[in-house]
Amino acid sequence: MxxxxxxxxxxxxxxxxxxxxxxxxxxxxxxGALICFAFFSWYPMVREVLLSFQQTNFVDEPTWVGWDNFxxxxxxxxxxxxxxxxxxxxxxxxxxxxxxxxxxxIVLNELRHAKAYLRFVVYxxxxxxxxxxxxxxxxxxxxxxxLFNQILALAHLPGLSWLxxxxxxxxxxxxxxxxMNLGTGTLIYLAALQSIPGELYEAAELDGAGLFxxxxxxxxxxxxxxxxxxxxxxxxxxxxxxxxxxxxxxxxPENATLTVAYLMYQYxxxxxxxxxxxxxxxxxxxxxxxxxxxYLRLSRDNQS
Amino acid sequence: xxxxxxRPSHPVTVPPPEPGPPKARRPRRRPRTETREFRSLVSPHTxxxxxxxLIYWTVLTFVVVTFTLAFVFPLYWMVTxxxxxxxxxxxxxxxxxxxxxxVGVYAEAWDQLDLGLFLTNTVVYAGxxxxxxxxxDVSAAYALSKLRPVLGKAVLxxxxxTLMIPPMVILLPAYLTVKDLxxxxxxxxxxxxxxxxxxxxxxxxxxxxxxxxxxxxxELIEAAQIDGASPGxxxxxxxxxxxxxILGVVSILSVxxxxxxxxxxxxxxxxxxxxxxxxxxxxxxxxxxxxxxxxSLVIASIPTMVVFFVFQRSIMAGLTAGSLKG
Numbered sequence: 001m002x003x004x005x006x007x008x009x010x011x012x013x014x015x016x017x018x019x020x021x022x023x024x025x026x027x028x029x030x031x032g033a034l035i036c037f038a039f040f041s042w043y044p045m046v047r048e049v050l051l052s053f054q055q056t057n058f059v060d061e062p063t064w065v066g067w068d069n070f071x072x073x074x075x076x077x078x079x080x081x082x083x084x085x086x087x088x089x090x091x092x093x094x095x096x097x098x099x100x101x102x103x104x105x106i107v108l109n110e111l112r113h114a115k116a117y118l119r120f121v122v123y124x125x126x127x128x129x130x131x132x133x134x135x136x137x138x139x140x141x142x143x144x145x146x147l148f149n150q151i152l153a154l155a156h157l158p159g160l161s162w163l164x165x166x167x168x169x170x171x172x173x174x175x176x177x178x179x180m181n182l183g184t185g186t187l188i189y190l191a192a193l194q195s196i197p198g199e200l201y202e203a204a205e206l207d208g209a210g211l212f213x214x215x216x217x218x219x220x221x222x223x224x225x226x227x228x229x230x231x232x233x234x235x236x237x238x239x240x241x242x243x244x245x246x247x248x249x250x251x252x253p254e255n256a257t258l259t260v261a262y263l264m265y266q267y268x269x270x271x272x273x274x275x276x277x278x279x280x281x282x283x284x285x286x287x288x289x290x291x292x293x294x295y296l297r298l299s300r301d302n303q304s
Numbered sequence: 305x306x307x308x309x310x311r312p313s314h315p316v317t318v319p320p321p322e323p324g325p326p327k328a329r330r331p332r333r334r335p336r337t338e339t340r341e342f343r344s345l346v347s348p349h350t351x352x353x354x355x356x357x358l359i360y361w362t363v364l365t366f367v368v369v370t371f372t373l374a375f376v377f378p379l380y381w382m383v384t385x386x387x388x389x390x391x392x393x394x395x396x397x398x399x400x401x402x403x404x405x406x407v408g409v410y411a412e413a414w415d416q417l418d419l420g421l422f423l424t425n426t427v428v429y430a431g432x433x434x435x436x437x438x439x440x441d442v443s444a445a446y447a448l449s450k451l452r453p454v455l456g457k458a459v460l461x462x463x464x465x466t467l468m469i470p471p472m473v474i475l476l477p478a479y480l481t482v483k484d485l486x487x488x489x490x491x492x493x494x495x496x497x498x499x500x501x502x503x504x505x506x507x508x509x510x511x512x513x514x515x516x517x518x519x520x521x522x523e524l525i526e527a528a529q530i531d532g533a534s535p536g537x538x539x540x541x542x543x544x545x546x547x548x549x550i551l552g553v554v555s556i557l558s559v560x561x562x563x564x565x566x567x568x569x570x571x572x573x574x575x576x577x578x579x580x581x582x583x584x585x586x587x588x589x590x591x592x593x594x595x596x597x598x599x600s601l602v603i604a605s606i607p608t609m610v611v612f613f614v615f616q617r618s619i620m621a622g623l624t625a626g627s628l629k630g
Contacts, residue, residue, distance in 0.1 A: 025535050026453030032436075033444035033504065034459070040478060040502035041466040043486065047477035056480070107367055110346050110360075114368050120616065121375045127612040127619075129564045131582035132605045135589055136382055139598065145394045147381055153397065179374070184623065191624040198343025205347055214345055240472035243566050247586055261472045268476050269571075277476050285473035292468040 048285065051278030069275035073267070081255040082263040082280075085170060086239055089259060092174040093238040098231060100178070101185030106219060108186070109193045119190070123183035130180060134247045137176040138163070141248075163249050166256040173244040173257055181237075185230060192226040193219065225298065232295040236288050260284050386410065386599035393594050413599035416592065421577070422584035423607070429569070429580060430562040432496055433503035437558040438551070440504040445513035446539050450525060460514065466507040472567070478502065479571050498572035503562055509554050512622075516550040517543060553622040556615050563608055 027034075052069055054062040073079050108118055125133060140147040141162040149159035162172045200218045209217060220227070242261040245251050251258035251266070260280055268277035350356040385393065386409055387402035414420060444463075448456050482492045482502070492498040520543060528538045544551070569580040579587065581604045589597055612619060 022451060023453045026447040026451035026456070029443040029447035029451065029535070029539075030453070030459065032440035033463070033510065036436075036440060036501050036505040037463055037466065037507075039481060039485065040505045041469070041474075041507075042462065044474040044477035044481055045466075045469055047481065048474050051477055051480070106345065107363065109344050111364055111367065112351075113364055118367065118371050119620075121371050123620070124375050124379065124609075124612070127560070127608045128605050129566070129582045129608060131566045131586050132601045135586065135597070136378065136601055139385070139594065140378070140381075145396055145398065147378075147398075150396065150398050179378075183375075187620060187623055193344070196344075201343055201345055202347070211345070219345065236470055240470050242472060261475075264472075264476065268479075274476055274480065281473045281476055285469070288470050288473065289468065292470075296468065 048278060048281055051274060052282040054275055054278075056274040056278075057272075065275065069273075069279040072273070072276050073263075073279050076276075078255055078258055078263055082258045082260045085256070085258055086241065086260045088170060089174060089177075089241055090235055090238045092171060093177055094231075094234065096174060097178040097181060097185065097238070098234055101182055102189050102227070104182075104186045105189035105193055106215065108190055119187060122186050125180050126183040128180065130243050131247065133180045134176055134244055137172075137179070138248055141172055164253060166253050169249055169253060169256045173241070173248060176248070177238065177241065177244055185234070188226065188230065189223065192223045196222045228298055229295060232291050232298070236291050236295075239284065239288060382598055382605075383602055386413075386595055386602050388595055390593055390595055409595050409599045410603065413592075413596045413603060416596055417585060417588050417600045419581065419584075419600060419603055422579055422581040423603075425573075425578060425584075426563060426580045426582075426607075429496055429499040430559045432500040433562045434555055434558050436500045436504045437506060437509060438555065441506060441509045441554070442513055442544070442551070443539065445510050445517055446535075446543060448510070449514045449517035450520075450538075450543070451535060460510070463507045463510050466505070467511075475567065475571070478568075482572050493572055494575045494578045499562060499569060502568070503558065506558070509558065512554060513547075513550060516547055520546060549618075549621075552615070552618045556611065556618050557622050560608060560611060560619070 050062075053064060053066060055065045055068075056062045104122070108115065111118070128136075143149060143159060143161050143164060146162070148162065152159050160168055163169050196219065200222065201214055204214045204218050240261050241259050242265065245257045245259050245262045246265070249257040251262055261284065264277045264280040264284070266277075267273045267280060346356075351360055384402050387405060387407065388399070389404075392399060392403060447453060448460050453459075482498045484490075485492060492501075524542055524546075525538060528542050533541070563580075564582070565580075566582050566586070570583050570586075573579055573583065576584075576587075585597075585600050585604055592600070
């Protein structure tokens with residue numbers, strides 16, 4: 001490199017030129033990803049906001065309609081049902097899908113045998129394509145000869161109507177969803193548990209702490225961060241529930257399983273009202289962003 | 305284990321807590337005992353008492369049985385359910401083993417649901433998405449990690465910010481974008497591009513790759529620069545060869561993501577000839593006899609199951625990498 005031996009101004013120009021070239025190369029490497037992100041992530045984020053304040057009918061240019069779309073969905077009787085169901089689904093999914101994996105991970109961490117088998121098995125449903133898992137459970141829920149009623153009959157219990165009754169339809173969806181996703185949480189908690197230093201348990205035991213006290217005072221504080229992160233991630237994931245009502249119940253019976261995401265889909269693709277769907281999507285986005293913001297703050301606190 | 309040397313007086317009557325020949329000929333089985341030195345909730349001491357061992361084996365049996373019933377049995381029921389005739393399926397109480405082992409139903413499902421076509425489609429979508437994801441996200445992560453352009457931090461931040469936006473809430477605008485691509489005005493519906501391009505916009509992959517590239521020593525890159533290697537050459541000959549583990553994780557995740565996705569292909573590939581296997585089966589499920597439908601479910605789950613069997617380690621590594629993001 002000859003520029004290093006010549007005088008100041010030329011060296012600066014050379015450095016500048018090299019800087020420009022380096023940046024051009026870098027953006028060349030970035031271009032593919034930038035185009036994909038711009039068209040399919042960033043632009044849709046902006047468009048989502050626009051969409052909810054516009055009327056879109058694919059023939060004319062979209063027109064601004066102010067808060068009309070929001071008014072339309074507010075006045076829809078299904079709106080309240082959809083939110084109630086979504087919140088109920090999220091809450092119930094937390095009861096099963098949050099507590100059970102953590103408890104399972106604690107137990108798995110104590111076992112010295114069959115560990116590989118158990119870890120493998122708990123993750124099997126996660127690897128199933130969700131549509132397959134959901135359709136499989138649709139068959140299990142069959143009120144006639146479905147697996148679940150057969151099991152109940154074996155135990156001499158009366159069969160349930162599962163998806164066909166307003167009382168059990170939502171909980172049936174929660175069961176499928178939990179079955180399909182339990183493995184993820186279990187394995188993540190298991191990894192977190194393995195990083196707890198053994199001395200902590202030893203010390204707690206010397207202080208006379210029993211099994212449950214050790215869980216309460218050592219395990220939970222030591223995994224607090226991952227527990228919080230998983231809580232937020234799970235809330236965000238379950239609030240978007242779509243495939244279960246879409247494939248199992250179509251939102252019925254009597255809107256008992258209608259969720260916000262499914263109502264959004266219906267607005268756009270069944271009623272042809274993308275504005276109404278957009279308004280629902282924006283509301284969901286705002287709610288989920290609150291949780292995402294918490295999550296962001298947590299991970300930032302963790303870094304510093 | 306300091307205790308082992310403290311009580312050598314009667315070595316025969318103190319059995320090790322784990323069965324197995326004390327002087328095994330195969331030292332390869334060693335990993336089994338590795339966990340014993342690891343102290344967890346229950347102390348290893350408690351486990352050596354008769355009472356402790358009784359509880360341990362009870363819990364172990366309970367967990368193994370419960371997990372098998374909860375996670376394996378439904379799959380067994382699916383595989384055998386396909387072999388039962390519609391009459392046998394409707395029978396109460398059910399038969400635990402199918403009365404005939406006629407696998408003809410699988411062939412029937414293959415023909416009736418056109419699974420060959422759907423599977424080929426899905427392979428094309430997943431394969432293309434994989435190639436595009438690797439090409440775009442690897443080079444982007446390399447640029448952000450090693451070339452460090454102006455505004456690189458901002459670009460990374462914008463890419464990571466997409467992780468905060470749940471995919472469902474931008475479903476409609478993303479659909480409209482694909483239907484009528486801004487600037488170009490192309491309609492990508494029913495084309496593979498509708499799957500391939502959005503799949504490459506994955507902030508999580510960029511994050512994983514960049515974090516891995518950051519850990520590659522500077523000296524390695526600088527040495528190549530002094531030798532006059534271009535950035536592309538450095539990426540190809542130095543960065544990629546040492547990044548095999550993370551490339552494996554990203555590859556598997558990207559293929560599995562496309563394979564498992566349902567909502568997006570449902571919207572952007574509505575044409576019966578272009579559907580993925582999940583969407584195809586779901587759309588035809590209502591018209592099929594129960595056993596044929598179940599057989600098609602089995603066939604549809606084979607690819608991901610095989611991937612899981614083969615790449616278990618990478619998949620689980622990707623999972624824990626995911627939990628530590630941020």
